[in-house]
Amino acid sequence: MKFKKIAALLGAFTIASSLFIAGCGNTGTSQKTWRVGTDATYAPFGFKDKDSGKLAGFDIDIINAIAKEEGIEADIQNLNFDALLPALQSNTIDIAISDMTISEERAKSVDFSKPYYIAGNGLVVNIDNTNINSFKDLEGKRIGVSIGSTGAEIASKIPNADVRQFNIIVDAFLELQNKGVDVVINDTPVNEYYANEKGKGIAKV
Template structure:
């Protein structure tokens, strides 16, 4: 073999090796990202830590654990509760986790995971209120609710009640504290958390839960595959004890 041919052969091998390296770079897949919508004013499920400004809560820890199980990075997007389903429909977010009750009406628009938390609606009134003891007593009263929630739906069924809708649960509680409404109708764990944080000085929870509700993680109605992956991840988290660990962290008891 002549020196010229040998040189061309070496150069050819060198160029081929560069091409293979380039192909390797093109084939490397970027980290999978899940854009998750949540209305971060629904403690203890999702809220913003006052000191760190990080989004925290039961739902936040759970979706991050689910993402880790799926090998995906979770990016939380804080948005209004009533904007979550439109966000899924527009594909601006992949999933929504925000204490969202699974209902037939919502299930017509989105795909839900299997239930991951059981809740129910209760009432909160001011500590010195003695006239409201059951949902029947709400007739003709002023009721604060969060926009787009099942609490709002149920409150609207109360005879002669005046309904005031707010963008977040904290706004509804502030209206109660200010005396602008007689009661707040919201999810039991959220009501319990609010009363615990205020030391029970301003408000109290009364009556039996009106409903039994299941929370689900939502995806676009067309994205059945993603929900199947979420369901699988939740089952794995329950088997390995991570779900129980997160539950105990936020609710102080085992599920």
């Protein structure tokens, strides 16, 4: 795998989801380390291991495997999701790998790889919620999303919705638990992991 442009592996999964991302800056044969950005709040794709404190998850395994194959070190930094693209554009990082949907707008500034995971967006509500069963039920509701996400884009198009954006998705889930929002829109695999782990008995997909 030879990069003419280095920039980003964006893990993609959501509706039209994508994967690699490449942006700016030429790679040289002397390069020994990739500066990689990820948002490690999207378990099981990225998270901090509770015992070691190190970054772990599907995305972390993928970028480490690719770097090993290329004989390069992956220096992985944990960034907020909305900071990943600006970090690529400013050449602060070389590659980003995280939950990210390929879109025409994003593709204007970075290059995506082929998708490595295809998923959709879904809804998370509190376990006792009975009036939200689909996207059709969201008009006028308080909706939690992470800044810069596809969920935020979807929520912005829902009539009369009170959209509340959070720096990290776990804060949106916490606000849901505290009944500050009625629903969270987010990537389905992350939703399911949350509902079966930290949100077990509290939330449902």
